Amino acid sequence: MQNNSYTALVVKEASPNNYTREIETKTIKELPQGDLLIRVHYSSLNYKDALSASGNRGVTRHYPHVPGIDGAGVVEESSSIDFSPGDQVIATGFDLGMNVSGGYGQYIRIPAGWALHCPQHLSLRESMIYGTAGFTAAQSVNKLVSHPVLPEQGKILISGATGGVGSIAVSIMAKLGYSITAVSGKPEASDFLTKLGAAEIISRQQASDSSGKPLLKEKWAGAIDTVGGEILATTIKSTAYGGLVTCCGNVASPELPLSVYPFILRGVSLLGIDSAKCPIHIRQKIWQKLAGAWKIENLDSLATECRLPELSGIIEKMLQGRQTGRVIVNLL
Numbered sequence: 001m002q003n004n005s006y007t008a009l010v011v012k013e014a015s016p017n018n019y020t021r022e023i024e025t026k027t028i029k030e031l032p033q034g035d036l037l038i039r040v041h042y043s044s045l046n047y048k049d050a051l052s053a054s055g056n057r058g059v060t061r062h063y064p065h066v067p068g069i070d071g072a073g074v075v076e077e078s079s080s081i082d083f084s085p086g087d088q089v090i091a092t093g094f095d096l097g098m099n100v101s102g103g104y105g106q107y108i109r110i111p112a113g114w115a116l117h118c119p120q121h122l123s124l125r126e127s128m129i130y131g132t133a134g135f136t137a138a139q140s141v142n143k144l145v146s147h148p149v150l151p152e153q154g155k156i157l158i159s160g161a162t163g164g165v166g167s168i169a170v171s172i173m174a175k176l177g178y179s180i181t182a183v184s185g186k187p188e189a190s191d192f193l194t195k196l197g198a199a200e201i202i203s204r205q206q207a208s209d210s211s212g213k214p215l216l217k218e219k220w221a222g223a224i225d226t227v228g229g230e231i232l233a234t235t236i237k238s239t240a241y242g243g244l245v246t247c248c249g250n251v252a253s254p255e256l257p258l259s260v261y262p263f264i265l266r267g268v269s270l271l272g273i274d275s276a277k278c279p280i281h282i283r284q285k286i287w288q289k290l291a292g293a294w295k296i297e298n299l300d301s302l303a304t305e306c307r308l309p310e311l312s313g314i315i316e317k318m319l320q321g322r323q324t325g326r327v328i329v330n331l332l
């Protein structure tokens with residue numbers, strides 16, 4: 001029997017451009033319409049959540065708001081033939097936690113098309129260690145593997161390597177036998193990255209070339225970029241003939257200072273990754289890989305677990321680029 005009230009982290013605009021985060025009691029009837037009422041067991045922290053939780057109107061248009069673009073839990077009510085009460089489900093992306101009350105509340109109500117059954121061999125907790133970050137990393141890996149960029153072709157560069165997307169990308173690619181060069185701004189995290197499987201670690205400065213040259217020495221068979229800006233431009237200019245670079249993030253910059261030469265003289269490809277609107281049939285395939293052949297053995301070592309009251313401080317740390325690995329939120 002469900003309770004009518006539940007706890008959530010609510011972000012409010014206290015005064016113009018001044019946002020507060022408070023733990024509040026809310027009622028289920030305040031949730032939007034939807035096919036599935038889900039009791040959230042775990043959520044996670046992604047960069048987009050940190051933006052939503054700090055009043056970024058490009059992510060969340062209206063406040064007060066409950067962020068959390070990820071939620072994993074158990075269906076309590078369903079009007080969909082695809083789900084029954086008691087089913088364990090994962091919901092990531094779409095408008096969850098952006099403009100629809102998200103996973104930083106113990107309940108969410110969403111369209112059935114936003115949920116998928118939690119795969120066998122993956123717990124709800126493990127699914128949130130991956131979360132949107134892991135799903136995005138796996139989509140990026142999938143593009144490289146399918147291109148194909150093969151392990152014997154050379155090194156793979158992964159930027160923002162200690163972050164959520166980066167750390168999971170390093171782990172999966174190392175598991176698949178690729179030689180990884182990690183770009184990180186945290187010299188103190190070199191043990192962490194080596195344990196994940198990085199063969200080499202370089203600084204953000206080493207990964208950025210400001211000479212303005214249109215092409216640089218070919219160093220990478222492929223790359224997974226999570227930061228954008230000059231690091232992404234330098235990566236593309238340094239990618240070997242026929243290589244592939246994926247691009248998913250903009251923590252460094254949304255700009256891409258580049259000419260067309262890497263594309264037209266070296267046949268380099270740049271592929272964009274979107275996790276929010278990714279169609280459900282692709283999601284299902286990627287999550288099966290995350291639960292199966294690509295499952296990271298030491299998945300737990302990537303995550304720090306917190307509860308709602310601790311989340312606000314960790315959000316600030318993420319906004320300053322100081323967070324390492326994944327953060328999961330326990331809502332049990």
Ligand SMILES: NC(=O)c1ccc[n+]([C@@H]2O[C@H](COP(=O)([O-])OP(=O)(O)OC[C@H]3O[C@@H](n4cnc5c(N)ncnc54)[C@H](OP(=O)(O)O)[C@@H]3O)[C@@H](O)[C@H]2O)c1
Nearest residue numbers: 047160161162163164165184185249250251252274275321
């Ligand atoms: N397209 C999509 O669907 C999608 C999905 C998920 C995430 N994203 C995007 O991917 C990016 C990473 O997300 P995340 O959840 O992994 O965030 P995160 O956990 O905060 O990781 C970002 C990492 O980037 C590095 N970094 C931070 N500031 C930087 C700067 N100014 N210059 C260069 N590197 C910097 C840091 O790693 P080091 O200290 O190791 O360098 C940081 O840990 C974000 O832009 C996010 O919005 C996009």
